Amino acid sequence: MTRKNPPSPELIERFAAIVGASHALRSPDDQAPYLTEWRRLYHGRTPLVLRPGSIDEVAKILSLASESDTSIVPQGGNTGLVGGQVPDESGAEILVSLARLDRIREVDAEGYTLTAEAGVTLAGVQAAADEADRLFPLSLASEGSCTIGGNISTNAGGTGVLAYGNTRDLVLGLEVVLASGEIWNGLRRLRKDNTGYDLKNLFIGAEGTLGIVTAAVLKLHPKPVGREVAIAAVESPADAVALFDRVKAAAGGAVVAFELIGRRGLEFVLAHAPGNRDPMATPHPWYVLVEIASGQSREEARTLLEAALGEAIEAGLATDAVVAESLDQAAAFWRLRHMISEVQLHEGGSVKHDIAVPIAAIPAFVEEATRAVETLIPGARTVPFGHLGDGNLHFNVSQPVGADKAAYLARWEEINAVVHAIVRDHGGSISAEHGIGRLKRDLVASVRDPVELSMMRQVKRMLDPKGILNPGRVLIHPDD
Template identity: 55%
Template sequence: MAEVAPDGFLDALRAIVGPERVLAEAGDIASFLTDWRGRFTGRARAVVLPGDSAQVAAVVRACRDARVPIVPQGGRTGLVLGSVPDASGEAIVLSLRRLNRIRSIDAANRTMTAEAGCILADIQAAASEAGMLFPLSLAAEGSCTIGGNLSTNAGGTAVLRYGNTRELCLGLEVVTADGEVWDGLRGLRKDNTGYALRELFIGAEGTLGVITAAVLKLYPAPQAALTALVALDSPRHALDLLGLLQARCGASLTGFELMSAFCLQLVATHFPDLPRPFSGPHPQYALVELSSNESGEHAQTLLEAAVGAALEVGVARDAVVATSNQQALGLWRLREHIPLAQAAAGKNIKHDISLPVSTIPDFILQADAALQAAFPGCQPVTFGHLGDGNLHYNVAPADGEAHDAFLAHQGAINRIVHDAVAAFNGSISAEHGIGMLKREELARYKSPVELDMMRAIKAALDPLGIMNPGKIL
């Protein structure tokens, strides 16, 4: 990509957003250039902070005219190097954090219109203040932005009941690669007027345009939410428990998280102050959440009856049902601290995969066996959203093995895991996206027909290739 008029380019951006909103000094832009895990630091010509969609459009037009690449950035909590620039230093980082206004809430239509830079937790709070629920929930909700959630089609813990971010969005406002503003902020649940343009931009990681605002679905706030931790013999028993709960509890089943014994062992080691609900270890655990729009008593009766049935028929070994919000938070903290415990234990090789729910027990058996055959003693750290088929299937080194030496095998371990995923008709990325990190893996596992269609869409909507280049494709 040829550079055009580099000398006057930053001055043009300053004229659009104001001199103080174009950061070019190394000390000012450093925090925008490194990914959340600290694995990669890119370079950028500048960081630009527009204040509204009109300024975003003007910045994109300036970049189009100067042939300067654009890297859209939200809360910078992504895990696949999708929101940081590459090492060339040619791009600008387009930070959307100033687009942080909730424009409106339509209570009767159960929708909220929010700008892309709104922090997810702030959206949740605004919905709650209006007596409603925005159900997207994930570990980074205190710092991630809704624009980033949409750009990666984030999942989280409530997908089982409410769906991914894609299912929670009715309309978008997008700045195209030509610097035009597409106003698709329609709060319609039915709109059969041609191509579903909204679907192209959700999950596209900023490679087709810049999401600047969205119409989000809201739901009635539940009267009560109850949590239980269930001890199990195997992933097969977890699948049986899921089926039993779905049959007995229906749509009240909001979350179903699988955690292996090794996961909770890590948490107990590195966070000894967290609860230890059982007197001894069990091979697997399921963290279950029910929510009810009737009453707390109704939810408790439903959950206790379902868990009791699971114990009676031998699906479950033991169970603890939280009797207070504090106990429920304690159980969820066990799940949420697994990634933190992994980080405290040292480096590991991460996989964010999805599979047909019915195949997960067989996948775990096959992948575990293949890894042990190739790397004896390695330790799979298996946890995730079993209810929607999303596993975080991470691999830690054997006890005593040097972590850096183990990471040298990342390519071989990825191949074992991803080949097993492909054998079960799964996906190598469930909720984290592709970014730069999984770009080569995507090319290996997507069919040529799929890749050609994706490239055709990219070429049609971003013919100059300035939108987040080097990501996904």
């Protein structure tokens, strides 16, 4: 239930006193970095940005918010893509940034765990694990700025899901401040614990609507001894799926990533991101990026990868392949993949879809969705890419060349409806890894079973009875 009456001046002073004047941001210039999401679809207003420096301060903020019926929007690194982390336009919501909660509390190398506060960047968690000769495998294009609290709150996926799972699979325990201001200390390091309900999973992927995650115990993994990366050219998504099956059969659990890249997406990167090169001498309609890791040696990883790709070329599943000859070249291959989302900004309006379908359905989905979009808007340019190995594609649609951007983006919901109908036909999901936020909130009821939706609303009502936590995100408040 989004409240449109801003907090009174007296109440604002009470909130500000919790964190101190220097961490209670009021001026438009100081607030600006917190109020616009990365894709610039949402521009919010707030009377106050609070930057608590301790768990106790977060608890005091929520206790006062509960007492005063004030809406709170939690924010991590502000890299979310569905508008869940910025306040709305009413000016009634107070934003709470977790950026100052940035300590690595503990690294237990022997137990393969790391305890980090919510404001630690993903890159910071990765570095702390690396220093202990361990691996934290979550990897995203925004890892230098996104925070672990945000990753947990959105159940981020990334490029390592195939081998290591989503963020949910990498969390052992949580510390959470509830809407009442109570602190739940669930920072358990146990791999096995069947004592009642697994409450942490309520908060993972809840996007700050049930509580504010302030710290987490994360699972670490052994560092691979050798990693090899290659790009292979294929004629179609169907060939890419067949190639994935062959690579998995040859390398099994050693396959860390298997990413689909269309030619149009690659051309966007080459046109708008200086310093990148076409990986092959001649263009191809589709590519896959493959990464294989070995716990034994780089030679083993390379042997597995070269053998699988060689067999695929002989079988006609791939037309060409290039294995990276150095770490720099491997990074360059990955940069081609990671830049696709960013460079679409230079091609005008882009309507995004973060979908998942069964892997076997990917070729049919790409064909049907492309045809439907091009029929709806002649000249629209589809840019499918993403995590083929786990069924998650980013099916983005760039405006026709020379079209009016505003007029094109005004058809966002129309394009969504066409694409999501095909997703549903294939038993898929309209949100694979980016979350719901504000962007997809009104679609939830159309894709969730009524009983499931009722249970979600009951959980929200129980943990946040006043609807103060990130109101209007994920679900419409149960009492609306």
